[in-house]
Amino acid sequence: MMITKAAEAYHEKMFPDYQSSFLETDPEFITLFDNFAFDTVINQADFDNKTRMQVILAVLIGCQSLAEYKAMLPAALNFGVSPIVVKEIIYQAVAYLGIGRVYPFLIATNDILTEKGIALPLANQATVTEKTRLSDGEAAQIAIFGEEMKGFAQSGPKLSRHINQWLTENCFGDYYTRTGLDLKQRELLTACFLLAQGGCEPQLIAHFKANIRLGNDPEFLVTMISQCIPYIGYPRSLNALRCLTEAEMNE
Template sequence: MSITKDAINAHSFLKETDPEAFERLTNFAFKEVIDEIDLPDRVKMLSTLAYLLGCQGLDEYKLMLPVALYNGLTPVEIKEVLYQAPDYLGLGRVLPFFKVTNEIMVARNIELPLPSQATTTLENRLEKGEETQIRLFGPGMKDFAKKGTINKWLAENCFGDYYTRTGLSDQDRELITFCYLAAQGGVEPQLLAHAKANLGIGNSEEFLTKVVLHNVPYIGYPRSLNAISAIKQAAENK
């Protein structure tokens, strides 16, 4: 199987009604971009699902989730992209993606629920979340949770509940966070902060730029240009 072939087939319904759109859309998104951007298939699929969550591309997500399953992502990895999303996008925007994901997995005889990836409890999530923040963002995050209610929630919920889970590495989790934010738009301070965090844990400027370029077809040029600008600024300030 290949991303190009599977993705083109997934969009074949456009052939009869919109043949010119089908020709140019699939040529750009699934031939030109995929051929030119040198990334592992797993990274391409991981980032694309996070981008589609970020831009609320539910119909496109329905088409690309099976492509991801065929080309490098495990059900656990896909669920982890989903589980982490509400903290950056909100439950109101992510819940429809849960329904679609479960329907597609069940149709493919993937037994749900999947094995647990949790490593924290409700009792130690704050402590473990702060440890994770310090690991990713540096010692300045010590006692961050004491600065206000939302700071506490960020430490225990965002980082203690989700970043501590297995199934994805720190590099994967910071990558998909950057993708949510880049696709969402209007959150440039957070986008810059997570561009810096990505660089700090080994996701290079070149790598992040390739991820943005790979996903231009899904969110368009304005938000992609903003993401590349954030990467450049983060690299200059590293």
């Protein structure tokens, strides 16, 4: 077997003039991987390169693959993913993975952007104030999940009600209201964080429902999951498909 012309061409777009050391150490493996990831998968369905690269970055954060993230971030930039979008992916990941798992990716992102001559910090993307983050967060929840989210911050058992408030004002108020990504894009990336880390099936089902409600239809979501397979493997991808089926049935 040889690396296909289509895989070679896509690899060249991602990494101009770069020759992988795996061609010397693991030629059989790199042929199998490149032909699958950069020919079969990308040609499975129509999926624009910017969205594909955003999805890949999100699932790499979700599955904690720092080395592959460092390799793929320059490719994402080469395909036109803006530094602001990259940073928004990183920031929103904190709400779904926690700073303990996202911190190394933030450091790596800053290092790569700096190496490429991109001045930091980037332009401010915040739209809320301390006084509006709760109400604006609730507005985002309602826009994503529906009117049943009205009053969510004040709901639930008294002992843990503060966590519902934090979800509204922090997860949705602080992050979802930022510019750089719209709600439809943010929900897609949230699904990526959840499916890649695993063990979040109830939340993934809820966010697949939200994706469908916002216009990321099931066919599009199946294509998104398909793009993830080379990076997160089959078990978590198949789990994601099962969650999507359940979301469709209960939507």
